[in-house]
Amino acid sequence: MKKTLFTMTMGLGIMVLAAQQVRAGTCAPREDVMKRLTETYGETRRGIGIARQGAVMEVYASDQTGSWTITVTLPDGITCLVVSGQAYEATVEALPPNI
Template sequence: MQKTLFKMTMGLGIMVLAAVQVQAQTCAPREEIIKRLAETYGETRQGIGIARQGAVMEVYASTASGSWTITVTLPDGMTCLIASGQSYEDMAEALPPNV
């Protein structure tokens, strides 16, 4: 019984944490997000990729401060901040040899 109660409590805690993270996610028109990243953090686009359903994933970073941000822009033009952090490093690793 205690194990079941513990699992239910942990599950509820994880769901609450996930809800808080979703609520904290910032979305705005792309132009506003890009301007704020540039002016506030000195970040510029360092990488780009196509995600599901026509969304565009971009990585912005500042080589001066090391801050970085991952955004996703939806087809309707809204951009959401997905993750951010510090200690960004630009890397260009060679592909592994064909085996």
């Protein structure tokens, strides 16, 4: 139950953030956003997930600069920048068991 609630909350949160970004003007065709992330920041895709209503959430990061970006691509092909930052570090760790 807790896992389902968490998943639903995250999906809704991502969609709300994406809708806010559309109004803020930080959205563009997917090809344009991917080109900028790779050419300007050296970021590559590190993770992907499916959100509600067919949206796709992706995490991009650069090992060289430590920059990272989370994007949401809507079903119409528009990609919105949700958040970005510095000091990205890849980790591999076991998740705790569900309680």
